[in-house]
Amino acid sequence: MKKVSLLVSFLIIGLLFNGCSMALLPERIEINKLNLIRIVGIDKGIKNPDDICITILTKKIQQQQSGGSENSGQKAEQPLILTNEAPTLMKADREFQTYSDKRMFWGHVEYLLVGEEAAKEGIAKYIDYFVRDTSFRIKANIYIIKGTTAKDFISQSSMGEYYLPDRLEALNKNSKLLTGWQGLELLEFLQWLNNKYSSAVAPALCLKEIENPISEDDKPSIDVRLDGYVIFKNLKLVTEINLKQERGENFLLNKVVTSAIQITDPSGKMVAMDIIDNKTDTSPVIKNGKLKGMTVKVEFSSNINEVHSTSDIFDESTLKYLNDEQSKIIKNEIEAVIKIAKDNNADFIDMAGSFEMKRPTMWKKIKDKWDDIFPTIPISVEVKSKINRTYDIIKPNSRFWEEHK
């Protein structure tokens, strides 16, 4: 009986405490009273450069129509974009509450977009609020906006038919087809940024005007594109890698999922090959206890996906030629990225990490001098490749017709 009365009194106390602002219990808020923020854009203040400009995009949900009419169901959804400027993000966030009939909810932010100017000034102050506040998802993806501010990026890209969060999700998923990463989580970026010896890399986005060939409307629409990577050194954006160079970086970081290589065969026609697996091994070269350089060994294999030539290229000598060509292409790409890294003295190719992994004791001795060592250290690249298969058609498609002319 004692237990029962305890339980009952516990329930009564729970009921009485509930709703009180000083409640012991967590605060209750209905889900439909929330405004789920999907995208956050951060820029340098526009009116006052010391302020922070924050732009948020939520999904504004129209009320569902009831009744038996044919048009019942959900009305078109419109994104709601709000901008605010304040010295700190927290103040800006609190002020947002007064703009909306619902509670701003940060738990569903999927993308954090940082303007180029803000990144150049130093990204730390712009992202601190999001990693410190518990309601924010640190698994949100971060992108740096090139060529414009995050505010303009959000507002202009929302004018078209796409809903920006959906468009970014698709980009994220499909970027691996172009060798890009599947997004970069804020947490991973932060860990990278906090590493004293290496430099962080973040994927970049830009706006691109595209001609619409189907509609007769002359107005070109604006779409979102991936635009290589940007490199941070000491929390500031220092340089960038364009789309053509990013594969070299991906190889160095062992992040290639799939990638297309285009080669001209001996007859001058194109051959397209798909990289299906790769393994990169970076290790220091040490002689007599002294660091002589670093070696990057890359092994990858590919499949032949497309052949334009009508002559049979699947003989040993041509395959060897194709093999050598693809190795050469990848080697050049990797070396180009290494050059950028050394020129900027920004170790975004994770040489420090590989060194530490392979020679932890030696690393402890030299790590404080790494900033001086890195730009001068010779880095050699060795690439081995293999063509795995040519798919079921072992002869060119048009060969039959060529032979029976």
Add this chain to the structure above:
Amino acid sequence: MLKFWKRNSKGKPYLYEEKPENKDVSLTGKNISTLLSDSDDIIIRQLYINGNEELAITFCYVDGLINKKTASDDVLKPLLQEAALSKVQDSRDIINLIEHGSLYYTSQATRDNINDTIKDVLDGSVALIFDDIKQAVTFDIKGFEKRTIQETTGENVIKGSKDAFIEVMSVNTSLVRRKIRTQNLKIKQMSIGQETITPVSVVYIDGIANSNLVDEVNKRLQAINIDGVLRSSAIEEFIVDNKLSAFPQVMYTERPDNFCSNLLEGRVGILIDGLPVSYIVPGSLNQFLHAPEDYSSNFLVASSITFIRFVSVITTLILPGFYISVTTFHQEMIPTELAMSIIISKEGVPLPTYIEIIIMLLAFEVLLEAGLRMPKPIGQAVSIVGAVVVGQSAVEAKLISPVVVIVVSFTVISGFSMPNQDFSNALRLWRFIMTALSSFAGLFGLSLGFIALLLHLASIETFGVPYLSPFAANEGDDIEVDSLFRMPVWLVKKRPRNLKTINKVKENSNVSKDK
């Protein structure tokens, strides 16, 4: 204190205290008719054996309880016409002849006590009372109306024996005997209930069931002192260990095959006259999640279904609470797209989510109760009202959001997948506690509720067997056997360890997996 109703001479405690007026009443027809007066269904007649007026006897029975044809043909007719009886001179000779087979009946008893005689008559016997020597002979000629053995109504059978227990004890014991033919099957009978004097049998297999368990069951049954045993609660609520728990600690079944398989495991069965169900002790949580049907189907299929049942227990307990928690306290836990769908469905609904859920859960309980209590012909109306009002109209009127309807339906349906109704009911009760706690404190409250439930279940011990065994006893032994999954029969070599059976080996055939 002097006791009444002496049924055997082993000095068991008697349930019925002596009535003073019967103390020294002699066994005569007149006294019996006085004691049984005011009951028109009791027939008392004077007869002369072979027409000899000096040999008068009183013939007594309860109308409707005996088979009259047998009484006429096998008792009365030989008594009045048999040549062997025509020569006898006194009552003592007649009793002697009857005891040695002059009347063609197997089940008779000689009584010299009026109370025993009355008990036999009320139990369905015909009594011949010899006033001169104060003795009576009773013939067990039960002939009352009873149900035939039919299919079970509460437990569906697909592949298995379809007979079910009925209300008559002797039929039920015969059903058990037909299935277990060993001489070790013991059926010990006793009477419980001061007014109803209901026969109750304790059934077990000697050499398998732990003798301490059998003694404990007997002890607890004998300790019951109640006016009547007409419903199962009269026995069940007295013999369970944790009397305040909602969870069943005694298993019931209508099926003799299920009853027998439990006896073979080493459990003890209880049969109560007048109830078409049997009881099995000790009951443990694991038992309530296994249906007898599992053992008739392929072990892989049965294992999958058993596993789903365990998942259903969790679902039916926590789903409403979990929904309240994530939609009102921890919205960040929901995937964004799902959160959007929930927001759309909730748009325009004025009630808070926890009120919606509680209303819907209560509505389902009321519908369920109404469906049970309504007479069958109008029972359908309940389901129509339920589907239309609770489901469709509430959603259309924006009182309840469609997601809540789905959540509550799924919860209720999961609860119905339990093989044992008592267990399902206990889960229903705890579901409300979980829901209430979640509406106060979200997942924190839900976790508290779950911990409280686990503590409660872990504290129950029925007849010395932990309720959560084999999950939380025996250091994890037996957990692989018939717990989350059903093992193939040839792999289960031993009886459940927690029952501490005398004979531990269940199966010892030489089976290889490859054959």
